[in-house]
Protein backbone atom coordinates (compact mmCIF):
# COMPACT_ATOMS: atom_id res chain seq x y z
CA UNK A 1 0.00 0.00 0.00
CA UNK A 2 1.28 3.48 -0.77
CA UNK A 3 1.78 5.72 2.18
CA UNK A 4 -1.67 7.03 2.95
CA UNK A 5 -2.75 8.30 6.34
CA UNK A 6 -3.59 5.75 9.00
CA UNK A 7 -5.51 7.36 11.84
CA UNK A 8 -5.72 5.58 15.17
CA UNK A 9 -9.45 5.35 15.84
CA UNK A 10 -10.14 6.38 19.46
CA UNK A 11 -6.38 5.89 19.78
CA UNK A 12 -4.97 2.42 19.12
CA UNK A 13 -8.21 1.14 20.63
CA UNK A 14 -7.74 -2.45 19.50
CA UNK A 15 -4.80 -2.63 21.89
CA UNK A 16 -5.70 -0.30 24.76
CA UNK A 17 -9.01 1.01 26.16
CA UNK A 18 -10.55 3.41 23.64
CA UNK A 19 -10.14 7.17 24.05
CA UNK A 20 -7.68 6.83 26.93
CA UNK A 21 -4.16 8.17 27.32
CA UNK A 22 -2.90 4.57 27.02
CA UNK A 23 -4.57 4.24 23.60
CA UNK A 24 -3.09 7.55 22.41
CA UNK A 25 0.37 6.62 23.69
CA UNK A 26 0.14 3.28 21.88
CA UNK A 27 -0.81 5.07 18.63
CA UNK A 28 2.20 7.32 18.98
CA UNK A 29 4.46 4.32 19.50
CA UNK A 30 3.10 2.62 16.38
CA UNK A 31 3.82 5.69 14.28
CA UNK A 32 0.22 6.24 13.33
CA UNK A 33 -0.19 9.39 11.26
CA UNK A 34 -2.88 10.79 13.52
CA UNK A 35 -5.16 9.92 16.39
CA UNK A 36 -8.91 10.35 16.33
CA UNK A 37 -10.72 11.21 19.57
CA UNK A 38 -14.38 11.77 20.43
CA UNK A 39 -15.12 14.90 22.42
CA UNK A 40 -18.11 15.87 24.55
CA UNK A 41 -18.86 18.48 27.20
CA UNK A 42 -19.47 17.24 30.73
CA UNK A 43 -21.68 18.93 33.34
CA UNK A 44 -18.93 21.07 34.82
CA UNK A 45 -18.08 22.37 31.33
CA UNK A 46 -14.80 20.61 30.52
CA UNK A 47 -14.23 18.83 27.21
CA UNK A 48 -13.87 15.13 27.88
CA UNK A 49 -12.74 12.40 25.51
CA UNK A 50 -15.42 9.73 25.45
CA UNK A 51 -17.44 8.12 22.68
CA UNK A 52 -20.88 7.16 24.04
CA UNK A 53 -23.43 9.50 25.57
CA UNK A 54 -23.88 6.94 28.33
CA UNK A 55 -21.17 5.70 30.62
CA UNK A 56 -22.33 2.09 30.85
CA UNK A 57 -20.49 0.30 28.03
CA UNK A 58 -17.08 1.65 28.95
CA UNK A 59 -17.20 2.22 32.70
CA UNK A 60 -20.02 -0.07 33.86
CA UNK A 61 -21.68 2.90 35.64
CA UNK A 62 -25.13 4.28 34.95
CA UNK A 63 -25.71 7.80 33.71
CA UNK A 64 -24.82 10.21 30.95
CA UNK A 65 -21.58 12.09 30.44
CA UNK A 66 -23.37 15.45 30.19
CA UNK A 67 -24.96 14.92 33.61
CA UNK A 68 -21.68 14.24 35.42
CA UNK A 69 -19.09 16.68 36.66
CA UNK A 70 -15.47 16.11 35.78
CA UNK A 71 -14.64 15.25 39.39
CA UNK A 72 -17.01 12.28 39.34
CA UNK A 73 -16.03 11.17 35.82
CA UNK A 74 -12.47 11.12 37.12
CA UNK A 75 -13.35 8.35 39.57
CA UNK A 76 -14.46 5.95 36.84
CA UNK A 77 -12.46 3.16 35.27
CA UNK A 78 -12.41 3.51 31.49
CA UNK A 79 -10.65 0.13 31.15
CA UNK A 80 -7.44 -1.37 32.58
CA UNK A 81 -7.55 1.29 35.31
CA UNK A 82 -7.35 4.15 32.81
CA UNK A 83 -9.39 7.28 33.46
CA UNK A 84 -11.55 9.33 31.10
CA UNK A 85 -9.19 12.07 29.90
CA UNK A 86 -9.99 15.68 29.13
CA UNK A 87 -9.07 16.92 25.66
CA UNK A 88 -6.55 19.21 27.31
CA UNK A 89 -4.79 16.24 28.89
CA UNK A 90 -4.63 14.48 25.53
CA UNK A 91 -3.15 17.55 23.85
CA UNK A 92 -0.66 18.01 26.67
CA UNK A 93 0.39 14.36 26.40
CA UNK A 94 0.88 14.39 22.62
CA UNK A 95 2.23 17.95 22.44
CA UNK A 96 2.59 18.18 18.65
CA UNK A 97 4.17 14.75 18.16
CA UNK A 98 1.26 13.38 16.10
CA UNK A 99 -1.70 14.89 14.24
CA UNK A 100 -5.05 14.96 15.99
CA UNK A 101 -8.55 14.57 14.59
CA UNK A 102 -11.08 15.92 17.07
CA UNK A 103 -14.55 14.56 16.47
CA UNK A 104 -17.19 16.89 17.92
CA UNK A 105 -19.46 14.28 19.47
CA UNK A 106 -21.88 16.50 21.32
CA UNK A 107 -23.53 19.80 20.69
CA UNK A 108 -21.88 22.77 22.35
CA UNK A 109 -18.32 21.55 21.79
CA UNK A 110 -17.30 23.70 18.78
CA UNK A 111 -16.27 26.96 20.43
CA UNK A 112 -14.57 25.32 23.39
CA UNK A 113 -12.58 23.00 21.12
CA UNK A 114 -11.55 25.94 18.94
CA UNK A 115 -10.31 27.79 22.03
CA UNK A 116 -8.38 24.80 23.29
CA UNK A 117 -6.68 24.20 19.94
CA UNK A 118 -5.78 27.87 19.66
CA UNK A 119 -4.31 27.74 23.11
CA UNK A 120 -2.32 24.60 22.26
CA UNK A 121 -0.89 26.35 19.20
CA UNK A 122 -0.06 29.47 21.18
CA UNK A 123 1.49 27.86 24.21
CA UNK A 124 2.44 24.29 23.22
CA UNK A 125 4.24 22.64 20.33
CA UNK A 126 1.16 22.47 18.14
CA UNK A 127 0.77 23.84 14.63
CA UNK A 128 -2.50 24.56 12.85
CA UNK A 129 -1.75 21.81 10.33
CA UNK A 130 -1.54 19.21 13.12
CA UNK A 131 -5.30 19.26 13.58
CA UNK A 132 -8.43 18.45 11.71
CA UNK A 133 -11.96 18.51 13.04
CA UNK A 134 -14.92 16.36 12.08
CA UNK A 135 -18.48 15.73 13.15
CA UNK A 136 -21.76 14.16 12.15
CA UNK A 137 -23.37 17.45 13.29
CA UNK A 138 -23.37 20.02 10.54
CA UNK A 139 -24.21 22.92 12.84
CA UNK A 140 -21.41 22.11 15.21
CA UNK A 141 -18.94 22.00 12.32
CA UNK A 142 -20.26 25.30 11.01
CA UNK A 143 -19.78 26.94 14.39
CA UNK A 144 -16.30 25.50 14.61
CA UNK A 145 -15.40 26.72 11.13
CA UNK A 146 -16.69 30.20 11.92
CA UNK A 147 -14.60 30.27 15.09
CA UNK A 148 -11.37 28.79 13.72
CA UNK A 149 -11.48 28.70 9.89
CA UNK A 150 -7.80 27.77 9.48
CA UNK A 151 -8.31 24.28 10.90
CA UNK A 152 -9.24 21.75 8.18
CA UNK A 153 -12.64 20.08 8.34
CA UNK A 154 -13.58 16.54 7.43
CA UNK A 155 -17.26 15.68 6.93
CA UNK A 156 -18.50 12.50 8.55
CA UNK A 157 -21.08 10.22 6.98
CA UNK A 158 -22.65 7.08 8.28
CA UNK A 159 -24.52 6.40 5.05
CA UNK A 160 -24.64 7.97 1.60
CA UNK A 161 -22.95 11.40 1.58
CA UNK A 162 -25.70 13.98 1.30
CA UNK A 163 -25.93 17.76 0.95
CA UNK A 164 -22.33 17.81 -0.21
CA UNK A 165 -22.71 20.95 -2.29
CA UNK A 166 -23.97 23.09 0.57
CA UNK A 167 -21.56 21.64 3.10
CA UNK A 168 -18.59 22.19 0.83
CA UNK A 169 -19.63 25.80 0.24
CA UNK A 170 -20.03 26.57 3.94
CA UNK A 171 -17.35 24.41 5.56
CA UNK A 172 -14.67 24.18 2.86
CA UNK A 173 -13.77 20.63 3.95
CA UNK A 174 -10.80 18.70 2.58
CA UNK A 175 -12.27 15.23 3.05
CA UNK A 176 -15.33 13.15 3.74
CA UNK A 177 -15.01 10.13 6.02
CA UNK A 178 -17.32 7.27 5.06
CA UNK A 179 -18.46 4.17 6.92
CA UNK A 180 -16.53 1.06 5.82
CA UNK A 181 -19.51 -1.17 6.55
CA UNK A 182 -21.73 0.62 4.07
CA UNK A 183 -19.44 2.31 1.58
CA UNK A 184 -20.18 1.99 -2.16
CA UNK A 185 -17.89 2.82 -5.09
CA UNK A 186 -20.47 5.33 -6.31
CA UNK A 187 -20.18 7.25 -3.04
CA UNK A 188 -16.40 7.43 -3.41
CA UNK A 189 -16.81 8.76 -6.96
CA UNK A 190 -19.35 11.31 -5.77
CA UNK A 191 -17.01 12.65 -3.09
CA UNK A 192 -14.09 12.74 -5.54
CA UNK A 193 -16.15 14.58 -8.13
CA UNK A 194 -16.62 17.32 -5.57
CA UNK A 195 -12.87 17.53 -5.07
CA UNK A 196 -12.68 16.02 -1.58
CA UNK A 197 -10.52 13.17 -0.34
CA UNK A 198 -12.22 9.98 0.82
CA UNK A 199 -11.31 8.62 4.22
CA UNK A 200 -12.87 5.42 5.56
CA UNK A 201 -13.76 4.30 9.08
CA UNK A 202 -13.16 1.78 10.55
CA UNK A 203 -10.74 -0.56 8.76
CA UNK A 204 -8.73 -3.14 10.70
CA UNK A 205 -7.97 -5.66 7.96
CA UNK A 206 -5.07 -4.76 5.64
CA UNK A 207 -6.69 -6.63 2.74
CA UNK A 208 -9.86 -4.60 3.13
CA UNK A 209 -7.73 -1.45 3.21
CA UNK A 210 -5.98 -2.51 0.01
CA UNK A 211 -9.30 -3.16 -1.69
CA UNK A 212 -10.72 0.18 -0.57
CA UNK A 213 -7.58 1.92 -1.68
CA UNK A 214 -7.98 0.40 -5.15
CA UNK A 215 -11.45 1.97 -5.18
CA UNK A 216 -10.02 5.36 -4.30
CA UNK A 217 -9.89 5.57 -0.49
CA UNK A 218 -7.16 7.96 0.67
CA UNK A 219 -7.08 7.53 4.43
CA UNK A 220 -8.13 4.99 7.03
CA UNK A 221 -9.30 5.10 10.60
CA UNK A 222 -8.21 1.92 12.33
CA UNK A 223 -8.38 0.39 15.78
CA UNK A 224 -5.18 -1.49 14.83
CA UNK A 225 -3.09 1.11 13.01
CA UNK A 226 -0.03 -1.16 13.31
CA UNK A 227 -1.62 -3.74 10.99
CA UNK A 228 -2.20 -1.23 8.22
CA UNK A 229 1.11 0.55 8.69
CA UNK A 230 3.01 -2.74 8.40
CA UNK A 231 1.46 -3.38 5.00
CA UNK A 232 2.22 -0.11 3.34
Ligand code: G3P
Pocket residue numbers: 009036038051103134156177201221
Ligand atom coordinates in the same frame (compact mmCIF):
# COMPACT_ATOMS: atom_id res chain seq x y z
O1 G3P B 1 -14.35 9.63 12.76
C1 G3P B 1 -14.62 8.35 12.36
C2 G3P B 1 -15.41 7.62 13.40
O2 G3P B 1 -14.85 7.86 14.66
C3 G3P B 1 -16.86 7.98 13.41
O3 G3P B 1 -17.63 7.10 14.15
O4 G3P B 1 -18.86 6.33 16.10
O5 G3P B 1 -16.45 5.76 15.88
O6 G3P B 1 -17.14 8.09 16.40
P1 G3P B 1 -17.50 6.81 15.70
Ligand code: MG
Pocket residue numbers: 036037038103
Ligand atom coordinates in the same frame (compact mmCIF):
# COMPACT_ATOMS: atom_id res chain seq x y z
MG1 MG C 1 -15.24 9.04 16.42
